[in-house]
Amino acid sequence: MTDAVDPPAERLLHDLGITEPGEIDVEVIACAVGAAVRYCRLAVGDARIVGLGDRAIITVDDRASRVRQRFSVAHELGHWHHHRGQQLICRGAAEQQDGAAGCEREADGYAAGLLMPRFMLEPLVAGVPMSFDLMHQIAATFGVSTMAAALRLADLHPAAFALIVEEADGRRWFRRSSSLNPRWFVRSAASDMSATADRCRLPRANVAFAAPAQQWFLGQGVRDAEAMYAIDRVACGRAVHLVVVK
Ligand SMILES: [Zn+2]
DSSP, X not given: OOOSSXXXXXXXXXXXXXXXXXXXXXHHHHHHTXXXXXXXXXXXXXXXXXXXTTEEEEEEETTSOHHHHHHHHHHHHHHHHHOTTOOOOOOOGGGSOHHHHHHHHHHHHHHHHHHSOXXXXXXHHTTOXXXXXXXXXXXXXXXXXXXXXXXXXXXXXXXXXXXXXXXXXXXXXXXXXXXXXXXXXXXXXXXXXXXXXXXXXXXXXXXXXXXXXXXXXXXXXXXXXEEXXXXXXXXXXXXXXXXXXX
């Protein structure tokens, strides 16, 4: 995760005089810290970085989407900042063990801070309710995937909400926003999310409905709360469920 105070990615943006989302050019930023970016076919993973002294080459798979390429470059810059000199293979935190997973999360946090810095994002979301529309708007503004935008909003949006993600292979994981009551737990055996969506015929965002919060959460006081629920199907066959506490 990014540092709580003066995170390094945002400090770099300040140092480079970057103040607008459209100015976050990852190749230029890489060049400023001694890393060249090249695009070609990679047999393993989306990207890698090889460094020698204070110079590095970041190689990114040229078949990936542009938003994925941008995140990959920013992720490798996270390794360049935090893990210089270490041998790492980027496979995503979920597929790594212990220390390596920690490095991957740290690089992802750096990437999120570089591509969606707090000082640019917070003014855009101030007073705007959490929704899939907001996720898509942030994704378009900052040139990132909807999933990356959703996870960054979980860190920075003031609303209390949970994202429950169902991968195409059936794995399910969730992310809670920083404002969600820490004593509330997302129900691991919540009513089948896809079935709920199908039953309610919610193929896309913009269709949300209110329901008792205890349908998705367990914890003290949850019985008195209501939540708004919506589902969106994003890239890679994922279904994302958004539950916002009212
Ligand atoms: Zn990595």
